[in-house]
Amino acid sequence: MKTLQFILKKLTGALITIVAIAIANFAIFRIAPGDPIRMMFKDPRVSTEQLQAMRVKFGLDKSIGGQFIDYVKQLLHGNLGFSFWQKRPVADVIGDRIGQTLILVVTALVIATTLGIILGAISGWRNGSKTDRTILSLSLVLYSIPTFAMGILLLLVFGFILLLFPLGGITTPASGFTGFMYLKDVLWHMVLPAFSIVLWYVGEYILLTRSSMVEVMDQDYIVTARSKGLRESVILRKHALRNALLPVVTLSGVNFAFAIAGVIEAETVFSWPGIGRLTYDAVMKRDYPLLQGIFLLFAVSVVVANFIVDLIYTRIDPRIKTGAAHE
Amino acid sequence: MNILEIKDLKVYYMTKNGPAKAVDSISFSVEKNKTVGLIGESGCGKTTTARAIMNFVKEPGEIAGGEIIFNGRNILNLSDGELRALRGKEITIVRQEAQNALNPVMTIGDQIAEVILEHERIDKKAAWQRAEKQLDLVGISHKRAKTFPHEMSGGMRQRGMIAIATACNPDFIIMDEPITGLDVIVQRQLLTLINDLRNRLNLTALFIAHDLSVVSETCDEVVVMYAGKIMEKADVVSLYQNPLHPYTKALIHSYPSIRGERRKLKSIPGSPPLLVNPPEGCRFHPRCEFATDLCRTVEPEIRRINGHSVACHIVK
Numbered sequence: 164m165k166t167l168q169f170i171l172k173k174l175t176g177a178l179i180t181i182v183a184i185a186i187a188n189f190a191i192f193r194i195a196p197g198d199p200i201r202m203m204f205k206d207p208r209v210s211t212e213q214l215q216a217m218r219v220k221f222g223l224d225k226s227i228g229g230q231f232i233d234y235v236k237q238l239l240h241g242n243l244g245f246s247f248w249q250k251r252p253v254a255d256v257i258g259d260r261i262g263q264t265l266i267l268v269v270t271a272l273v274i275a276t277t278l279g280i281i282l283g284a285i286s287g288w289r290n291g292s293k294t295d296r297t298i299l300s301l302s303l304v305l306y307s308i309p310t311f312a313m314g315i316l317l318l319l320v321f322g323f324i325l326l327l328f329p330l331g332g333i334t335t336p337a338s339g340f341t342g343f344m345y346l347k348d349v350l351w352h353m354v355l356p357a358f359s360i361v362l363w364y365v366g367e368y369i370l371l372t373r374s375s376m377v378e379v380m381d382q383d384y385i386v387t388a389r390s391k392g393l394r395e396s397v398i399l400r401k402h403a404l405r406n407a408l409l410p411v412v413t414l415s416g417v418n419f420a421f422a423i424a425g426v427i428e429a430e431t432v433f434s435w436p437g438i439g440r441l442t443y444d445a446v447m448k449r450d451y452p453l454l455q456g457i458f459l460l461f462a463v464s465v466v467v468a469n470f471i472v473d474l475i476y477t478r479i480d481p482r483i484k485t486g487a488a489h490e
Numbered sequence: 491m492n493i494l495e496i497k498d499l500k501v502y503y504m505t506k507n508g509p510a511k512a513v514d515s516i517s518f519s520v521e522k523n524k525t526v527g528l529i530g531e532s533g534c535g536k537t538t539t540a541r542a543i544m545n546f547v548k549e550p551g552e553i554a555g556g557e558i559i560f561n562g563r564n565i566l567n568l569s570d571g572e573l574r575a576l577r578g579k580e581i582t583i584v585r586q587e588a589q590n591a592l593n594p595v596m597t598i599g600d601q602i603a604e605v606i607l608e609h610e611r612i613d614k615k616a617a618w619q620r621a622e623k624q625l626d627l628v629g630i631s632h633k634r635a636k637t638f639p640h641e642m643s644g645g646m647r648q649r650g651m652i653a654i655a656t657a658c659n660p661d662f663i664i665m666d667e668p669i670t671g672l673d674v675i676v677q678r679q680l681l682t683l684i685n686d687l688r689n690r691l692n693l694t695a696l697f698i699a700h701d702l703s704v705v706s707e708t709c710d711e712v713v714v715m716y717a718g719k720i721m722e723k724a725d726v727v728s729l730y731q732n733p734l735h736p737y738t739k740a741l742i743h744s745y746p747s748i749r750g751e752r753r754k755l756k757s758i759p760g761s762p763p764l765l766v767n768p769p770e771g772c773r774f775h776p777r778c779e780f781a782t783d784l785c786r787t788v789e790p791e792i793r794r795i796n797g798h799s800v801a802c803h804i805v806k
C-alpha cells in the first residue's frame with residue numbers, strides 16, 4: 164500500500180506545517196509594533212485605568228508564555244479571538260465573509276485554469292506557429308499586469324466609460340432581489356472582480372502549460388505515439404497533455420498562495436465584501452486578533468490546497484507511489 | 491518479391507553551414523520474409539534512413555530526392571492520412587535507446603492495445619486480450635499488463651516496444667539498434683527473442699546495428715553504410731567470411747564478437763567525416779590504408795564482384 168503510505172506522509176507533513184504556522188502566527192503579532200489597545204481607544208479621554216481594564220479583558224496583561232497558552236487553548240476550541248474593531252468573535256467576522264470570497268475565487272480559478280490550460284496546450288502543441296506567438300505575447304502582457312492595475316483598468320473601461328457593469332459591491336443596494344434575480348445580480352457584480360483575477364492568472368497558466376507542453380513534445384514517447392500512426396487528437400490528449408499537466412498541477416498548489424494576494428487586490432478595488440477586503444480593513448484598523456485569524460485561515464488554506472494537489476498527483480502520476488518521479 | 495525498394499534516396503539536414511548529406515543516393519531492397527542488416531559506425535545515416543522509410547524525417551532534415559517504394563506505393567507521395575494508416579500497422583519501428591519511448595503515465599497493456607484499437611475494427615476488451623497475448627509473446631507475462639514503464643527494467647521496456655511493433659502483424663518492421671545501451675546478458679536475451687519472432691511471425695525486417703556480429707545471426711543480407719553512402723552489400727555469410735571493402739574489414743575487426751569468439755580488436759583510426767563537407771572521391775579514403783590518388787579524386791561506382799555489391803576502386 165504505497166499510496167496510503169504516501170498520503171499518510173503528506174498528511175503528517177501538512178499537520179506539522181499547520182502547527183508551525185500557528186506558532187509563527189502567534190509570534191508575529193506579539194513582535195509587531197504598535198499598541199492595539201491604544202489603537203482601539205484613540206480618544207485621549209479614556210483613562211489609563213480603563214486601558215488597563217481592557218488589557219486584562221483581552222488577556223494582554225499576561226506574560227508572553229501565558230498569552231501563548233491562552234491562544235493555543237482557544238484555538239483548540241475553534242475560538243480565533245475577539246475582534247477589537249468589530250467587537251465580536253473573529254470566527255464570526257470571518258464566517259460572514261468567507262462565502263463571498265470562495266464564490267469569487269473558485270469561479271475565477273476555474274475559468275483561469277481551464278482557459279489557461281487550453282490556450283497553453285494549443286500554444287505549446289503548435290510551438291513556433293503564428294497562433295503560438297499570438298497566445299504567448301498575450302499571456303506575457305497579461306501576466307505582467309498586476310491584479311489591482313487590471314482591476315482599475317477594467318473598472319474604468321467597462322464600469323465608468325461603457326457603463327456595462329456595476330462599479331463595486333456584491334449586490335445592487337436596496338434592490339430587494341430574491342431567488343434567481345438575486346443570483347443574477349451577484350453574478351453581474353462578480354464579472355469585473357473575477358476577470359481581474361482571471362486575466363492575471365490565465366497568463367501564468369498559459370505560460371506554464373505551454374512550456375511544459377513544449378518540453379513534452381520533444382520526448383521520445385511522442386515520437387513513439389506518432390510512429391504508431393495515432394490520430395493527432397489522441398496524441399494530444401492521451402500522450403502530450405496528460406504528461407504536460409503534471410507540473411501544472413504541482414504549481415497550481417503553489418500558486419494558490421498567490422491567488423490570495425490577487426483576491427485581496429481585486430476585492431479592495433471592487434469593494435467586494437470578502438476576506439480580501441476584510442484583510443485590508445483589518446490592517447487599516449490594526450485589528451490584530453482579526454488579522455491573526457485571517458492569516459491563520461490563509462496559511463491553512465494554502466496547506467490544504469497543497470495537500471489536495473498531492474492527492475490529485477497520486478491519481479495522475481503513477482510514478483509518485485514509488486518515488487520515481489521528481490528525480 | 492521485394493516489399494521495400496529504396497531508390498537513390500537522399501536525406502539532407504539543413505544546417506547553417508549548408509546541407510549535411512546524411513543519406514546520399516543510397517539504393518537497396520528488402521525481400522518478403524527476409525531480414526536485411528544495416529550496419530556502420532555512429533553518424534553514418536542509419537537512423538536517418540530508418541526515419542525516411544516511415545516518411546518521418548524531422549526538422550531540419552529534408553528528403554532531397556529518391557523513391558521509397560513499399561508494396562508498390564511510393565511512401566514519399568502519401569498523404570498524412572495514408573501515412574497514419576501505414577505507420578504502426580504496415581511499417582513499425584523499434585527505436586534506438588528507447589528507455590523513454592513508453593509513455594510514463596500509461597500502462598504497458600494500454601500502450602499495446604492502443605495501437606490495435608487505432609488500426610483495427612475491434613472493441614476495447616478484445617484489444618486488451620490481444621495486448622496480453624503480445625506480452626506473452628515477447629516474454630513478459632500477461633499478468634504484468636497493468637505495470638507502468640517505471641516499474642519495468644530496460645530490457646523489459648524494449649520487449650514492450652517489440653510487442654507494440656508486432657501487435658498489428660506489420661508487413662515490415664524496422665529495428666534501429668534495439669539492443670544498444672543494454673547490458674550484455676539482456677542484449678543476448680533480446681537477440682534470441684528477435685530471432686525467435688522472426689521465424690515464428692515470418693517477419694520482414696530491417697535490422698540496424700553498428701557492428702556485424704550483432705546482425706550476423708539475425709540477418710539474411712547486410713548493407714554496410716559509411717558517411718551517407720553504401721560501401722558494400724552482400725549476403726551475410728559471404729560478407730562475414732569474405733569482406734571485400736576495406737571499411738567492412740575494418741568494421742569487423744573493430745568490434746568484439748557477441749558470441750564471445752576471441753579475436754584481436756583493432757579500432758578504425760579517425761572518425762566519420764562531417765557530412766556538410768564530405769571528402770572528395772571515396773568518402774572513406776582519409777581513413778583507408780590502401781587509398782590511392784584515384785580514391786582521393788573519383789567517387790567509386792558500385793560494382794558487382796564475387797556476388798557482392800561494392801563501392802571501391804581497390805577491390806578487384
Ligand SMILES: Nc1ncnc2c1ncn2[C@@H]1O[C@H](COP(=O)(O)OP(=O)(O)O)[C@@H](O)[C@H]1O
Nearest residue numbers: 503510512531532533534535536537538549550
Ligand atoms: N537534427 C540534425 N541536425 C543536423 N544533423 C543531423 C541531425 N540528425 C542527424 N544529423 C546528422 O546526420 C548524420 C547521420 O545521423 P544518424 O542517421 O543518426 O546516424 P546513425 O543512426 O548511423 O548513427 C550524422 O552525421 C548527424 O550528425
Ligand SMILES: [Mg+2]
Nearest residue numbers: 536537538586
Ligand atoms: Mg542511429
